[in-house]
Amino acid sequence: MKAFLPLTILALPFLEIAVFIAVGSAIGIFPTIGLTILGMVGGILIVKAQGFVHLRRMQAAMQAGEPPVADMCHTVLLLIAGILLVLPGFITDIIGLALLLPPVRAIAAIAFLKRFTVRHGQAGAQNTGGQGYYYNQRDDIIEGEFEEAPPAPRHHLSHSNDDDKKS
Numbered sequence: 001m002k003a004f005l006p007l008t009i010l011a012l013p014f015l016e017i018a019v020f021i022a023v024g025s026a027i028g029i030f031p032t033i034g035l036t037i038l039g040m041v042g043g044i045l046i047v048k049a050q051g052f053v054h055l056r057r058m059q060a061a062m063q064a065g066e067p068p069v070a071d072m073c074h075t076v077l078l079l080i081a082g083i084l085l086v087l088p089g090f091i092t093d094i095i096g097l098a099l100l101l102p103p104v105r106a107i108a109a110i111a112f113l114k115r116f117t118v119r120h121g122q123a124g125a126q127n128t129g130g131q132g133y134y135y136n137q138r139d140d141i142i143e144g145e146f147e148e149a150p151p152a153p154r155h156h157l158s159h160s161n162d163d164d165k166k167s
Helices: 004-027 029-063 069-086 090-100 102-121 162-166
Strands: 130-135 141-146
Touching: 004 029, 004 090, 029 069, 029 090, 069 090, 069 102, 090 102
Parallel strands: none
Antiparallel strands: 130 141
16 A cells, blocks of 8 residues: 555656547647646636635634644645646646545545544653643644653552461
C-alpha cells in the first residue's frame, strides 16, 4: 500500500498523455486546449473564492478561542485542489474538481484526521514532563502541563503465618 502513491505519481503523466490523445482525437486539438485552459482559470477562481471563506472562518474560530482544525483541513484540501486544477491534464482536473465539492472535502478531511490521529495519537501523553498533549478515544486534544510522579511504593500482602509464630 505504501508503494501505491509513488507508483500513481509516476504513472500519472503517462495516463494524462493518453487521455489528452483520446480527447484530442475525439473533439479536436483546439477544443482540448480550450478545455484545459478553462479548467485552469475556472479552478483558480473557485479555489480563490472558497479559500477566502475558509480563511474568514478560521479567523473567527481563533478569535472565539476555538481551534480551527476543520477549516484548516478544508483550506489545505482547497490548496491541493488548486494545484491539481492548475496542472494541465484531465485526470488532475477531475480530482481537483472533486475536491472542490464540500462533501468530498469533508470525507477527505475526516480520513486525513483519522489517519493522522492514529499515527500520532497512539503514543498518548508525552512522558518527559513539561508541556504535552494527550489524545483520548474521542480524538480530543487536551493540552496542559504535567510532570512525572515517582512510582508509588508497592505493598505486598503476606498470607504467611509470621504473625502467628511471634505470639
